[in-house]
Amino acid sequence: MSASNQKPVAEGLFTWPSDEPQLIGSESDGRYSFPARPSANQVLLERRGTLWGFTTQQFRPPSPPYDGDDTAETFEPYALGYVELPGQLLVQARFTESDPNKLTIGQEMELRVVPYTTRADGTEILTYAFAPVEGN
Amino acid sequence: MTDVAIVGVGLHPFGRYGDKLCLEMGAEAAQSALTDAGTDWSRVQSAYVGSYEVSNPDAVVGWLGLTGIPVRGVFNGCATGGTSLQMATQAIRHGEADVAMAIGMDKHPRGAFAADPSVVGLPSWYGQTGMFLTTHFFGTKINRYMHQHGIGIETLARVAAKNLANGAINPQAWRRTAVSVDEILNSAVVNYPLTRYMYCNPDEGAAALVLCRADIADQFSSSPIYVRAAELRTRREGAFELQSPSLPLQSVPSPTVDASRAAYEIAGIGPEDVDVAQLQDTDAGSEVIHMAENGFCGDGEQEKWIADGDTEIGGRLPVNTDGGLIANGEPIGASGLRQVYEIVLQLQGRAGERQVPNNPRVGYTHLYGAPGASAVSILSR
Numbered sequence: 001m002s003a004s005n006q007k008p009v010a011e012g013l014f015t016w017p018s019d020e021p022q023l024i025g026s027e028s029d030g031r032y033s034f035p036a037r038p039s040a041n042q043v044l045l046e047r048r049g050t051l052w053g054f055t056t057q058q059f060r061p062p063s064p065p066y067d068g069d070d071t072a073e074t075f076e077p078y079a080l081g082y083v084e085l086p087g088q089l090l091v092q093a094r095f096t097e098s099d100p101n102k103l104t105i106g107q108e109m110e111l112r113v114v115p116y117t118t119r120a121d122g123t124e125i126l127t128y129a130f131a132p133v134e135g136n
Numbered sequence: 137m138t139d140v141a142i143v144g145v146g147l148h149p150f151g152r153y154g155d156k157l158c159l160e161m162g163a164e165a166a167q168s169a170l171t172d173a174g175t176d177w178s179r180v181q182s183a184y185v186g187s188y189e190v191s192n193p194d195a196v197v198g199w200l201g202l203t204g205i206p207v208r209g210v211f212n213g214c215a216t217g218g219t220s221l222q223m224a225t226q227a228i229r230h231g232e233a234d235v236a237m238a239i240g241m242d243k244h245p246r247g248a249f250a251a252d253p254s255v256v257g258l259p260s261w262y263g264q265t266g267m268f269l270t271t272h273f274f275g276t277k278i279n280r281y282m283h284q285h286g287i288g289i290e291t292l293a294r295v296a297a298k299n300l301a302n303g304a305i306n307p308q309a310w311r312r313t314a315v316s317v318d319e320i321l322n323s324a325v326v327n328y329p330l331t332r333y334m335y336c337n338p339d340e341g342a343a344a345l346v347l348c349r350a351d352i353a354d355q356f357s358s359s360p361i362y363v364r365a366a367e368l369r370t371r372r373e374g375a376f377e378l379q380s381p382s383l384p385l386q387s388v389p390s391p392t393v394d395a396s397r398a399a400y401e402i403a404g405i406g407p408e409d410v411d412v413a414q415l416q417d418t419d420a421g422s423e424v425i426h427m428a429e430n431g432f433c434g435d436g437e438q439e440k441w442i443a444d445g446d447t448e449i450g451g452r453l454p455v456n457t458d459g460g461l462i463a464n465g466e467p468i469g470a471s472g473l474r475q476v477y478e479i480v481l482q483l484q485g486r487a488g489e490r491q492v493p494n495n496p497r498v499g500y501t502h503l504y505g506a507p508g509a510s511a512v513s514i515l516s517r
Contacts, residue, residue, distance in 0.1 A: 010260070010261040031384065032382070032384070033382055034381055035259065035381060035382075053276045053277070053280035054276060055271075055274075055276045055279055055327040055328050056275070056325065057266060057269065057272065057327060058324065058325050058327065059326065061250075061266045061268075062247065062250030062269075064250075065253060065260065065262075065263025065264060065268055066263060066265075066266045066268075067264045068266065078266070079328070080266075080267065080272060081272075081276050081279075082383070084385065087385075088385070089382045089385060090382060090384070091381070092267060092380060092381050092382065094265065100329070116266075125264075
């Protein structure tokens with residue numbers, strides 16, 4: 001699928017298109033935030049960090065606000081939690097790995113940009129997610 | 137400082153009641169509390185009425201009587217009931233009223249709470265991508281806590297089994313069937329590691345208290361229960377909280393710890409003096425964490441406490457003797473007042489089959505919830 005059929009879920013969340021995407025946060029007096037606070041200096045956040053804590057979502061979230069193109073029957077559980085970005089912050093994110101038995105607190109994680117749903121016109125909607133770093 | 141006593145308690149049992157109006161449940165709970173105090177609405181000089189689903193909960197006066205007194209609606213997330221108790225207590229301490237009421241009621245739709253993220257100041261994408269669920273917080277917090285402090289999943293299952301067993305002997309509970317530890321462990325995972333039976337559910341119901349100046353308590357009750365402390369705290373920068381797309385690296389304790397410490401200090405009562413406690417059990421993991429956050433044990437000691445049955449009725453610190461949120465569900469506006477209702481029954485020796493032995497003197501209630509608020513009360517004979 002070409003990039004023209006893909007679109008971020010919101011502007012200003014992450015650098016895209018990019019082979020090495022980064023979250024766009026902000027920093028003010030040493031205090032980091034994500035998403036970026038309007039009045040603070042924008043900074044690109046670290047791409048890699050360590051898994052701080054996680055859980056899973058085993059049932060389809062109430063919709064709205066969730067806008068996945070799945071149904072209660074076709075819903076695929078996902079994992080999510082917090083990644084500690086060194087020297088910056090804890091950021092909450094979905095993970096590419098959905099099996100909690102394959103996630104370990106403290107393991108290294110890296111940012112990805114992934115589709116999470118497809119609109120009726122075929123446009124894939126992209127969000128950010130962290131993936132376990134292979135070889136750890 | 138004026139001492140304050142609880143002289144009447146009322147409960148509209150929590151559960152599902154079809155078309156019955158939420159306000160009607162609130163009025164029935166209020167009337168029960170007035171009857172328990174041997175008085176009527178005309179004596180009440182100030183009231184605090186909590187609800188999430190009813191936009192003007194003070195409309196309960198349509199049932200109780202239009203007496204012109206100040207009535208204030210209260211909503212403070214899962215800490216609503218504790219906030220109503222605190223404000224009614226303050227109204228008496230400040231001299232606005234000699235007799236005041238705290239009333240709470242709710243009637244929630246089934247299933248996980250669903251709302252647009254904008255209601256709490258979060259962007260739309262947070263909800264669109266499936267991140268705006270309060271249950272993620274509970275799963276994440278207990279999972280990390282278990283990893284850090286060596287708590288096993290069986291401990292969570294035992295807590296859920298205890299609360300469901302307590303519900304089974306509480307004629308007013310919603311869930312009245314005991315469930316085995318194995319069945320709890322093997323039920324569907326909702327948010328890893330929490331299974332279906334480890335969570336409370338939203339439901340319907342109401343609870344109410346009549347409070348008065350301690351020096352006139354004997355007009356209403358031969359066994360008044362005194363409010364030794366009723367404290368509310370909100371999160372500080374760095375607390376791990378619900379609905380946080382990011383958090384600072386430097387962490388601070390939960391508002392539960394702050395509210396608890398303040399309550400002990402004001403009451404001049406320590407955790408070792410508490411005979412019976414009600415701790416927010418949104419899920420079994422929350423109850424485990426809250427045992428430590430409220431000062432009853434150290435982090436990780438829950439493993440042995442629960443294995444030894446220390447929080448069961450008859451144990452050294454019975455917790456959630458009426459089945460807690462897990463067996464009663466959570467009508468947000470009423471939940472904290474149900475906790476107080478149960479403690480008052482226990483301290484007065486009126487709790488029937490679930491009565492804690494040895495004449496408990498000191499009780500403790502604790503609420504915690506979105507967006508990071510906690511209310512603690514310490515009550516005694």
